Amino acid sequence: MSPKLRPYQFYDTAVSICATCFRRVDAKIVFQDGAVWMLKRCRDHGARRVLIADDIDYYKRAREIFVKTPEQVARYNTPVRYGCPYDCGVCPDHEQHGCTLLIEVTDACNLRCPTCYAMSGPERQNHRSLGQIEAMLDLAVRNEGEPSIVQISGGEPTIHPRFFEIMDAARRRPIQHLMVNTNGIRIANEPGFAERLKEYEPNLEVYLQFDSFRAKALKVLRGADARRTHERALETLNALNVATTLVVTVRRGVNDDELGEIIEFARTQTCVRGVTFQPVQAAGRLDEYAGGFDLERDRLTLTEVRRRVLEQSDLFAPEDILPVPCHADSVAMAYALKLDGEFVPLTGLIDPEVLVEGGRNTIAYEKESAVQAKLFDLFSTHHSPGTQTGAMNDFLAAMPASGSLSELSYANIFRILIVQFIDAHSFDLRSIRKSCVHIVHPDGKRAIPFDTYNMLYRDDLEHTLLAEIRREREPTKLNGPISARVHVDG
Amino acid sequence: MDNRVKSCCAGFYELPIVAELLGNELHPGGSVLTRKLAGAALVGRDSVVLDVACGCGESARLLATHFGCRTVGVDYSKDKIARAITLAEEASLSERVGFVHGDAERLPFDAGSFDVVICECSLCTFPNLAVALEEMHRVLRPGGRLGISDVVLNEAVPATLQDVFGRALCISGALSIDGYRDELVSAGFSAIRCLDVSSALSDMVAKIERRAGMIGNLLDREQIELPEGVCVSRSRIAEAQRFVKARGVGYALISGRKPRDG
Numbered sequence: 095m096s097p098k099l100r101p102y103q104f105y106d107t108a109v110s111i112c113a114t115c116f117r118r119v120d121a122k123i124v125f126q127d128g129a130v131w132m133l134k135r136c137r138d139h140g141a142r143r144v145l146i147a148d149d150i151d152y153y154k155r156a157r158e159i160f161v162k163t164p165e166q167v168a169r170y171n172t173p174v175r176y177g178c179p180y181d182c183g184v185c186p187d188h189e190q191h192g193c194t195l196l197i198e199v200t201d202a203c204n205l206r207c208p209t210c211y212a213m214s215g216p217e218r219q220n221h222r223s224l225g226q227i228e229a230m231l232d233l234a235v236r237n238e239g240e241p242s243i244v245q246i247s248g249g250e251p252t253i254h255p256r257f258f259e260i261m262d263a264a265r266r267r268p269i270q271h272l273m274v275n276t277n278g279i280r281i282a283n284e285p286g287f288a289e290r291l292k293e294y295e296p297n298l299e300v301y302l303q304f305d306s307f308r309a310k311a312l313k314v315l316r317g318a319d320a321r322r323t324h325e326r327a328l329e330t331l332n333a334l335n336v337a338t339t340l341v342v343t344v345r346r347g348v349n350d351d352e353l354g355e356i357i358e359f360a361r362t363q364t365c366v367r368g369v370t371f372q373p374v375q376a377a378g379r380l381d382e383y384a385g386g387f388d389l390e391r392d393r394l395t396l397t398e399v400r401r402r403v404l405e406q407s408d409l410f411a412p413e414d415i416l417p418v419p420c421h422a423d424s425v426a427m428a429y430a431l432k433l434d435g436e437f438v439p440l441t442g443l444i445d446p447e448v449l450v451e452g453g454r455n456t457i458a459y460e461k462e463s464a465v466q467a468k469l470f471d472l473f474s475t476h477h478s479p480g481t482q483t484g485a486m487n488d489f490l491a492a493m494p495a496s497g498s499l500s501e502l503s504y505a506n507i508f509r510i511l512i513v514q515f516i517d518a519h520s521f522d523l524r525s526i527r528k529s530c531v532h533i534v535h536p537d538g539k540r541a542i543p544f545d546t547y548n549m550l551y552r553d554d555l556e557h558t559l560l561a562e563i564r565r566e567r568e569p570t571k572l573n574g575p576i577s578a579r580v581h582v583d584g
Numbered sequence: 585m586d587n588r589v590k591s592c593c594a595g596f597y598e599l600p601i602v603a604e605l606l607g608n609e610l611h612p613g614g615s616v617l618t619r620k621l622a623g624a625a626l627v628g629r630d631s632v633v634l635d636v637a638c639g640c641g642e643s644a645r646l647l648a649t650h651f652g653c654r655t656v657g658v659d660y661s662k663d664k665i666a667r668a669i670t671l672a673e674e675a676s677l678s679e680r681v682g683f684v685h686g687d688a689e690r691l692p693f694d695a696g697s698f699d700v701v702i703c704e705c706s707l708c709t710f711p712n713l714a715v716a717l718e719e720m721h722r723v724l725r726p727g728g729r730l731g732i733s734d735v736v737l738n739e740a741v742p743a744t745l746q747d748v749f750g751r752a753l754c755i756s757g758a759l760s761i762d763g764y765r766d767e768l769v770s771a772g773f774s775a776i777r778c779l780d781v782s783s784a785l786s787d788m789v790a791k792i793e794r795r796a797g798m799i800g801n802l803l804d805r806e807q808i809e810l811p812e813g814v815c816v817s818r819s820r821i822a823e824a825q826r827f828v829k830a831r832g833v834g835y836a837l838i839s840g841r842k843p844r845d846g
Contacts, residue, residue: 128629128652148629150650151619404626405727408775408841412623 102126105154109523111179112136113376116518116550116559117566118177123522125150132520144389144519149397156417164189164528165420167237171540175569178523180560182551183540184237184532190420192532192541195234195241196275199227199260200249204279207316208382209343211375211515211548214249221254222536228263229538237532237541240268245301247275252287261294275301275341277320278327288330299367300331304340304356306349314348331365338365339509344373346394353399354406357510361409361437368509371399376517377548389519396514400426403510410510414439423525424545426512437508516545611705612835613784617733618643619650621702624779624839625731627651631699634658634723636688636716637706641668641681647702648680656698658686688716693723700724702731708757717771727844730773731837735785736761739832744823764838773840782834789825796821 102124110121110132121134123146130147147153172183184192198212199222206215222230234241244264251274254260264272272294281288281300291298302324306312309319331338340360344350353371360366373394380387400415410428418425429440516526529543535551542551550560611617627633629652635644638657647655659665668683686692688703688710701720710716720730737758759767761778768776796818827833 125650126652128650149623151623401626401628411777412626413779 100124102131105130108132108134109178110134111518111521111549112139113142113518113521114139117563118523121522132522142519145393145395146520146522147395147397148401152397152400152417156422160417160419160422162419165191167191167541168239169236171233171237176564176567177570179521179526179543179546179550180564180567182542182546184542187527188529188543189527190530192234192238192241193420193530194243194245194273194532195238195541196245196247196531196533196544197227197230197234197264198222198247198249198533198536199251199257200254202253203248203250203277204253205250205277205316205318208379209315209345209374211378212249212552213378218249221256224256224259224263226536226538227260230534230536231264231267231269233534233538233541234269235267240270243271243273244269245273245275250277250279252276252280258290261291265294269297271297271299273299273301273339277303277316278323281330282323282326288327288334288336292334292336295336298337300336300338300365301341301370302327302331302338303343305343306352307355307359308349308352311349311352315343315345328363328365332363335365337367338363339367339511340369342369342371344371344394344399346392346398350394350399350402351406353402357403357407357409361432361508367507368511370511370513371403372513372515373399375515375545375548376519377515393519395520396424396426396512399512399514403512409437410439415510415512421525421528421530423522423528424514424516425530428510430508430510432506432508515548518549521545521549611733612788613733613781615642615646617781617784617837618646618704620779620781621704621731621733621837621839622647622651622700624777624837625700625702625729627653627700627702627731629653632656632697633700633702634691634693634698634720636691636701636703636720637709638664638668638683640664641671641683643702643704644668644681644683645672645675645677648677649675653680653700655681656693657681657683658688658691659683660685660687689719691719691723695722696725696728697723698725698728700729700731702733704733705735707732707734708759710757713757713759714767714770717767717773721771721773721842724842726842728842730768730840730842732764732768732839733781733835733837734758734764736764736780736782736834736836737832738834739827739830741833742823742827744820745827758833761836761838764836768838768840772842774843775839775841777839779837780834781837782828782831785833785835786825786828789821789828793818793821793825 103126104122104124106123108121108123110119111117112119112134115136115138117136119134119136121132124131124133128148128150129145130150130153132144132146133141134144135141167184167188170184170186172181172185174181174185174187178185178187181187201212201214201218201220202216203210203214203218204216231244234244246260246264248254251257251260261272274291281291291300303316303320304324305315305320307321309321312318312320328338340356342349342353342356344353357369360369373396374392376387376393383392403415404410404412409430415426415428417423418427430437431440513531515531516522516529526543526545529545531544532541533544533547534541550556613620622633627647631651631653633647633653633655635647635655635657638644638659641657644655644657647653657665657668659668662685665683665685672678672681672683684692688706689712701724703720707713707716724730735758737760765776765778
């Protein structure tokens with residue numbers, strides 16, 4: 095008789111939440127059919143199998159190799175009471191500070207995108223007051239000291255009636271890099287607007303929505319054909335050379351075949367410093383999906399986006415697109431140097447064995463460990479672009495025959511970033527604790543991971559769904575993290 | 585002549601004594617490097633992969649289980665193909681893994697049949713490498729990827745290694761990195777990338793050295809006689825290892841893409 099075998103390889107147990115009721119459930123991580131799956135079962139809503147990654151080796155490498163000592167926020171915002179993810183704030187059990195802090199200055203938007211995780215739209219005219227926004231900025235500074243990246247977001251932040259006063263308020267604070275997350279409509283349509291934005295340089299970046307070259311895909315993602323807006327906004331930003339990142343919301347079957355084309359386009363734009371790909375998070379307007387959000391049809395994982403980038407563009411090889419150690423599950427990054435129109439993938443310059451095999455390669459390790467440290471340094475997203483160049487210079491100085499590259503600036507960097515936000519389907523407590531993109535709560539008292547904010551904390555969710563879950567849970571008396579005594583600033 | 589070398593070479597690996605010398609690792613780097621090669625060639629769950637010179641199908645089975653793809657193996661040895669089919673059945677992989685007897689220089693497949701073609705540690709043993717690469721190019725779909733792992737020759741092979749043994753260890757027919765690159769370009773590939781993984785080769789020779797030492801000691805003799813006039817001795821293996829360590833020879837992963845409009 096042949097032995098009874100599982101149809102998969104068992105890798106780990108996990109704590110997840112049910113995608114229907116958001117209660118914590120037991121889960122396991124398994125490898126099957128060339129992919130990483132989460133199997134979980136809710137007492138009330140049954141069993142689910144969720145695709146976590148379509149690349150087992152990349153997934154394992156991110157979890158096992160790209161491990162780094164977590165950096166903490168200066169002050170925790172909330173105590174540990176109900177257990178993760180019901181205490182977000184940042185609480186003392188969180189394992190990463192905020193690499194990027196979002197300040198949502200308004201819920202209003204001049205678009206009403208079917209994919210919006212924030213459910214913004216023209217019907218929501220509640221702009222936050224300047225006083226409230228200042229309190230939110232203060233929280234960012236209190237948590238981070240000198241926040242690496244603060245992103246003014248929304249809604250559409252540029253339609254806030256006091257937008258430039260908000261920018262001034264941000265600039266008065268010790269923020270290393272200020273980003274404006276925008277659909278580009280105001281930049282495209284209002285003469286002089288981009289010129290005013292440019293006055294906030296250096297350390298300013300436009301985070302420009304740019305999903306597709308096709309009207310049909312834009313209609314699906316944005317509810318409008320934004321091509322003319324893209325064109326005019328980029329024309330203006332190029333003319334002024336305002337540092338810009340193209341942000342691509344990627345949805346399976348809609349625009350996931352255009353990633354290579356977008357990278358090629360980005361390379362030709364003077365102002366563009368990189369492209370950020372964000373697969374849609376199952377949050378917000380899920381009812382806008384035909385027949386509801388469909389796991390198989392609509393979800394796209396980080397490794398699937400990475401695979402498409404590699405298939406559709408020849409700029410980067412697999413060894414160039416690496417996990418970012420601060421949140422290795424959710425963020426992947428590749429750098430290239432832009433020199434006289436030539437693009438040199440930076441990560442391709444070092445022996446990939448050093449990165450991947452690390453300590454195992456005993457001969458090279460001694461010699462190369464300094465290089466490895468530099469690279470980890472470089473790959474931390476908490477480096478704002480100003481210090482990125484410094485880290486890159488240090489890194490290149492450690493390389494042989496690179497002396498001529500010592501005079502680099504941010505304009506020489508081209509960066510591909512893949513950011514996958516965790517949703518209720520893919521929720522893995524191990525990973526959620528490393529979330530490093532935080533949304534500052536409008537109460538000005540908390541910074542909540544992007545991932546859990548959209549699941550449990552946005553708008554009324556905290557008072558309805560989350561309140562109900564909290565009522566069921568026994569609050570812990572131990573106010574602190576599991577393993578250490580830490581001061582909590584409530 | 586060419587057919588004689590091909591069958592001799594394929595037959596060489598079927599010898600129990602050779603299997604004993606190599607252990608389960610029929611090419612440098614073993615399954616770790618196979619996975620890396622498949623990664624470089626972007627093998628995914630939806631891929632249909634051809635493994636040229638697949639042997640008994642170790643890699644084909646690994647790719648099917650680890651990458652979830654469908655794999656077809658082709659090999660010049662009918663016995664190997666028969667064995668590969670049996671092993672795939674035993675592993676309950678017959679639905680995803682298939683094997684066909686055939687010649688790398690005349691692949692028995694229609695043009696554009698595969699997303700990925702891999703060829704591990706075998707290209708340089710083919711008498712006509714250029715024709716084999718053209719065949720791999722033909723059976724790939726436009727935009728499909730090629731992944732080669734093979735011995736890289738940086739210096740001329742010493743005279744004492746210039747025999748069938750050298751060929752069987754894939755040393756004599758190997759090219760330099762630039763040589764492979766040129767061959768891939770001539771066959772119509774673009775986006776060519778090379779990854780130096782030479783440590784896999786010296787690890788493998790060290791392993792053979794240990795195993796040969798064990799076999800030699802067990803049988804109380806200095807050298808192991810193989811058919812075709814090949815003999816393995818400690819001094820010959822040591823000579824091969826010196827050549828590897830001096831970087832006269834190395835190992836590399838080479839990948840390329842068939843143009844998307846081709």
